[in-house]
Amino acid sequence: MSDQPPAPEFDAAIDSLERQLSVLWRRARANSHRVARQVHPDMEPAAYGLLAVLQREESMRLTDLAANIGVGKPSVSRQVAMLEQLGLVHKQADPVDGRAQSISLTQTGRDRLTAAQLARKSAFRERLGDWSVKDLDALAGLLDRLNQAYGGEPPLH
Numbered sequence: 001m002s003d004q005p006p007a008p009e010f011d012a013a014i015d016s017l018e019r020q021l022s023v024l025w026r027r028a029r030a031n032s033h034r035v036a037r038q039v040h041p042d043m044e045p046a047a048y049g050l051l052a053v054l055q056r057e058e059s060m061r062l063t064d065l066a067a068n069i070g071v072g073k074p075s076v077s078r079q080v081a082m083l084e085q086l087g088l089v090h091k092q093a094d095p096v097d098g099r100a101q102s103i104s105l106t107q108t109g110r111d112r113l114t115a116a117q118l119a120r121k122s123a124f125r126e127r128l129g130d131w132s133v134k135d136l137d138a139l140a141g142l143l144d145r146l147n148q149a150y151g152g153e154p155p156l157h
Helices: 008-039 047-057 062-069 073-085 107-128 133-150
Strands: 059-061 089-093 101-105
Touching: 008 047, 008 107, 047 059, 047 062, 047 073, 047 089, 047 101, 047 107, 059 062, 062 073, 062 101, 073 089, 101 107
Parallel strands: none
Antiparallel strands: 059 101, 089 101
């Protein structure tokens, strides 16, 4: 990128993007609350991501789970304790290192997460049913590119 100030059109496009992302994030937060409540009425929205990672990985140590989602270990530890109380995850001795514990979904956790994911997918289909596969793929590709750009989280100026 050049050291020249951005063109006015670029600034306007960034302003438009910022407005649209703000709307998307507000709606995504509200949707996350609804999806979390579908899994369990007492579950915090942030815990949904933990369950999804455990579903994909089957079992993880707390340290690895925290690193996977990019959140501090104390925060993940609190979330896991809450999920354990709700009967959605359980801990067992790690087969590789008996001093450590491995966290995995309970059958109830798997069942409730799957039901919430199916409901979420159904909502996407309802809202995006008139979109072409090409448009959906293009949006997914652009969001991936945006996520990659934010992967390093450069400091704000």
